[in-house]
Amino acid sequence: KKVSxxxxxxxxxxxxxxxxxxxxxxxxxxxIQFADQLHEVNTDGVEPMDSVLEDRWCxxxxxxxxxxxxxxxxxxxxxxxxxxEYFVAPPG
Amino acid sequence: AALKDRLCSQVSAAxxxxxxxxxxxxxxxxxxIKSTKFLNAYITVAxxxxxxxxxxxxxxxxxxxxLGILDGIPVAVKDNFNTAGIETTCASNMLKGYISxxxxxxxQKLLDQGAVLLGKTNLDEFAMGSGSTDGVFGPVRNPWSYSxxxxxxxxxxxxSEDEESNWVITGGSSGGSAAAVSSFTCFAALGSDTGGxxxxxxxxxxxxxxxxxxxxxxxxxxxxxxxxxxxxGILTRCVDDAAVLLGSLAGHDPKDSTTxxxxxxxxxxxxxxxxxxxxxxxxKEYHAPGLSSEILALWSKAADLFKNAGAxxxxxxxxxxxxxxxxxxxxxxxxxxxxxxxxxxxxYGHRSDEKESTESMYxxxxxxxxxxxxxxRILSGNYFxxxxxxxxxxxxxxxxxxLIANDFVKVFRSGxxxxxxxxxxxxxAPYTEFIQEDNRTRSAQDDVLTQAANxxxxxxxxxxxxxxxxxxxxxxxxxxxxxxxxxLLTVAKWFEKQVQFPMxxxxxxxxxxxxxxxxxxxxxxx
Numbered sequence: 001k002k003v004s005x006x007x008x009x010x011x012x013x014x015x016x017x018x019x020x021x022x023x024x025x026x027x028x029x030x031x032i033q034f035a036d037q038l039h040e041v042n043t044d045g046v047e048p049m050d051s052v053l054e055d056r057w058c059x060x061x062x063x064x065x066x067x068x069x070x071x072x073x074x075x076x077x078x079x080x081x082x083x084x085e086y087f088v089a090p091p092g
Numbered sequence: 093a094a095l096k097d098r099l100c101s102q103v104s105a106a107x108x109x110x111x112x113x114x115x116x117x118x119x120x121x122x123x124x125i126k127s128t129k130f131l132n133a134y135i136t137v138a139x140x141x142x143x144x145x146x147x148x149x150x151x152x153x154x155x156x157x158x159l160g161i162l163d164g165i166p167v168a169v170k171d172n173f174n175t176a177g178i179e180t181t182c183a184s185n186m187l188k189g190y191i192s193x194x195x196x197x198x199x200q201k202l203l204d205q206g207a208v209l210l211g212k213t214n215l216d217e218f219a220m221g222s223g224s225t226d227g228v229f230g231p232v233r234n235p236w237s238y239s240x241x242x243x244x245x246x247x248x249x250x251x252s253e254d255e256e257s258n259w260v261i262t263g264g265s266s267g268g269s270a271a272a273v274s275s276f277t278c279f280a281a282l283g284s285d286t287g288g289x290x291x292x293x294x295x296x297x298x299x300x301x302x303x304x305x306x307x308x309x310x311x312x313x314x315x316x317x318x319x320x321x322x323x324x325g326i327l328t329r330c331v332d333d334a335a336v337l338l339g340s341l342a343g344h345d346p347k348d349s350t351t352x353x354x355x356x357x358x359x360x361x362x363x364x365x366x367x368x369x370x371x372x373x374x375x376k377e378y379h380a381p382g383l384s385s386e387i388l389a390l391w392s393k394a395a396d397l398f399k400n401a402g403a404x405x406x407x408x409x410x411x412x413x414x415x416x417x418x419x420x421x422x423x424x425x426x427x428x429x430x431x432x433x434x435x436x437x438x439x440y441g442h443r444s445d446e447k448e449s450t451e452s453m454y455x456x457x458x459x460x461x462x463x464x465x466x467x468x469r470i471l472s473g474n475y476f477x478x479x480x481x482x483x484x485x486x487x488x489x490x491x492x493x494x495l496i497a498n499d500f501v502k503v504f505r506s507g508x509x510x511x512x513x514x515x516x517x518x519x520x521a522p523y524t525e526f527i528q529e530d531n532r533t534r535s536a537q538d539d540v541l542t543q544a545a546n547x548x549x550x551x552x553x554x555x556x557x558x559x560x561x562x563x564x565x566x567x568x569x570x571x572x573x574x575x576x577x578x579x580l581l582t583v584a585k586w587f588e589k590q591v592q593f594p595m596x597x598x599x600x601x602x603x604x605x606x607x608x609x610x611x612x613x614x615x616x617x618x
Contacts, residue, residue: 003475007475007478010478011471011474011475011478014474014478015429015470015471015473015474016436016451016454016455016458017455017458017459017462017467017470017471018455018459018467019467019468019471024464024467024468024471027468027471027532028468028471028472028475030532031421031425031468031471031472031475031532032472032475034418034421034536035418035421035422035472035476035485035489037415037418038415038418038419038422038485038488038489038492039484039488040415041412041415041488041491041492041495043488043491043492043495046491046494046495047491047494048487048490048491048493048494049490049491049493049494049497050320050490051320051350052306052307052320052497052548052549052574053306053307053350053352053549056307056352056574059349059350060349062346062349071193074193074194075193075439077191077193078190078191078193078439078440078441079438079439079440080437080443081443087438087439089438089450089453090446090447090448090449090450090452090453091449091450092448092449092450
């Protein structure tokens, strides 16, 4: 079962990384093959596990209070291209 | 409170008694870093800020007001933790030149207690790997490659070929941190552990590597790999020191909602004398394919050690162990695909010169910034997350994860206190041999014994046990129950005392040594 060209195109678009060389495609094939071993396991009636802390702790929500901010300068510091307080991206 | 009040000897006491000053200590470590540069353990050495921190510490000692045990103690941090004002690269072109605007919570905690941050240590790019060989700053060399113990056992092919081609890897991905602690350039280091990245290099470098329970130590500021499995790791030269670090780092962090809210009480590791009430489990599936006969024998010897001392030693089964690596492969790549999406060149990090469109800029930036390993995982992850694959792979892996976690629950419920397993399949491989296989293959092989603990979120520790036939360190792993670090470290410390792992004999260190660098004993306790 090989990965189709449509799927490869779609993946490249989603992931935004190149892998068009045959090595990259081969590696993906191997990764899928490796993952297919999962299907040997019987998981009937088993719930998927999101977090090991599911029993101890549900992800909580904090109060909607502003506790930090006003760090525009810090945030812009590491951007290569900016204009005033905007990050600049190429058009389109 | 008890820890802070306690009088400690070795380095901490030496500082308190003025036998050595924080600046002297810092300078000696910096000098040793320079003379062990060939190890490539450090990416960034923060000389100026470290000396400044040491001076401030000195002032506090002069006033008789040290902040605690860690005041003035030189430490190193893996380069995937954010450190304000200091470059954080994750050993990737994507973040070369990135100066963090903030400190990771664990870094802040260390600094708040007066620790002296010497620098950032080398790793596999974005912590993906098991050799610390795949970062853009080159591979880390295992200090034991230069030890008398290794040199005595190795047969050089020719005099000139000797050290240059024979050196062995540190393991990974926290290899730089392990090498730094192992070569005495710092007293403790932070690593990270997602599939074994702290315990694996700890085993190969002959140091203690602790993976705490998931949710105990804050991940805020640790550049994430797999949010549901990542933990900050602790690397030290003895179990007592690991407990000190744990005490200063553990606890709820409002900035990391995956940290538990329970109070954490720092502890000193008790000296266990009677192991008769202990039940040690030996999971038979950890007799994995490829496990060296040497390590198998050591593992068996360790089990006997406990048995002869009166502990109950039982064989147990963790039936889904063999699927842990496959499960990890899917969950890890899926979370990586998501986590790496933030690197697009706009807000920080590398940005391509490509200007045709936003998308083409993103694609070029990511092609230029990430190495093959990272790109490979992003692709695989995206594949498993496609609508048509989501149930079949991602959700399926989440179900298998529950089975793996349940295996441990069942075993611990049956009365077993601690599990004893090997940490690695063999001692450290020579670099030339290690790179014969690609990163994914290596990771799949090397993570087999460490990965399941991350899957289940359990605490685990590598304790250096003995030297191999080649004169290299071999460690054994203890896995404990969730949030039972005290019990885990108690058993580990007892074992450490029994095996008396030898000190590394390094010529470079002997030249700098003046007694302050003793380490079989704790840096903090006598």
